[in-house]
Amino acid sequence: MITEEYKELIEQLSQTALDFSLEILAALAILIIGRFIAKRISGYVEKGLSKSGKVDRTLQPVIVKITGYAIMIFVVVAVLAQFGVETTSVIAVLGAAGLAIGLALQGTMQNIAAGFMLLFLRPFKVGEFVDADGISGTVDEISLFITHMTTVDGIYLSVPNSKLWSATVKNFSRNAKRRTDLAIGIGYGDDIKKAEKVALAVLSGDARLHKDPAPMVIVVGLGESSVDLNIRYWTDSGDYWPALSDNRRAIKEAFDKEGISIPFPQRDLHIVSDIKAKS
Known part of the structure; x- marks a missing residue:
């Protein structure tokens, strides 16, 4: 025979499961809608930058990606807040995690830092042909981690930004x-x-x-x-x-x-004979 206490426990568990399910559905809805909004806004930013003509093609893909990442960070924070997580704690955890990841991935962070320096100082831009200590090709895109290039014979190159930043760059397209x-x-x-x-x-x-x-x-x-x-x-x-x-x-x-010759390489050979007569 089911007691009143048991019935009350079942009702509480059912209500908790229902509430938790609704929170999960709400979080999924926020995540899906946020991802959709991030893609849309990134697309609008990309189109706007392409049409304006005021922003260099080298910077356009980086700005688009940063915009998408920034929106998704807010979306993730909103999802966690849906489950009652304090956003200040989340920000602190993200900061600590970022520091730990940065220490663990020093090479990757060097590529990111080099990417920003390449974008800021502009030793080359998208569409220019460069040679960086033997790495040569036309620059297709400068992303946060790598630079995408195409060689003169149509081969794709993926070059870490730190390697390009530390190299001596010859830019064959920069000067008029x-x-x-x-x-x-x-x-x-x-x-x-x-x-x-x-x-x-x-x-x-x-x-x-x-x-x-x-x-x-x-x-x-x-x-x-x-x-x-x-x-x-x-x-x-x-x-x-x-x-x-x-x-x-x-x-x-x-x-x-006009009878002007372009000679082949040639040498004059002189043979000296010094044979003594036999007695």
Whole structure:
């Protein structure tokens, strides 16, 4: 026979289970709605930054991610508050946990710090081609931990930010113009002034080359088998490779037409015979 005390206990347990179930449902609802809002707001921020044109493409993905993370932190705090957890305690626990995680993941934290420094000092931006101590490619995205790059042959690179921050970076896209040094050797029997005149005539026909500083040809050395010329000119950075290929071919064809040789490496061999006559 069920006593009154037993009935009362069952009712209390049922009411507690019902209340707890409602709290779980409310917490799940907050979590789902908060995640939905975080995605929506992040999407609006991304679209707004893309349309405004005032924020550099390098910063846009980082701002979007930070916005999403910040909203989700508030959502998690609201979920915990639904279960009666003191938010001040939660913040203190998150701070302590963050410190512990930071000490345990020092390398990861270095990447985050390096990422912020790369974004702040801007040694390179999205879309620029760089070389960092042998790591070369076009920058696609700078995230909090890694930098995404694509090599000239289409291979994806994932580079830790700390490695790029500690490297010497050559940015081939930053400056508007770039100098080309085209090395060509001519034979010792060829007329140097004629070769200079022919080369400059070829360069004068290329509209991509800058007039100031003007193209020049200088003798940089006397090699083992050739007189070494340095054909120097300036172009816009975007015209560097096409102009280099075109002018190298054009100068070779012009030299052939004018009878100016581009010699192969060669050596003079002298044989000294010192054989004593036998007695």
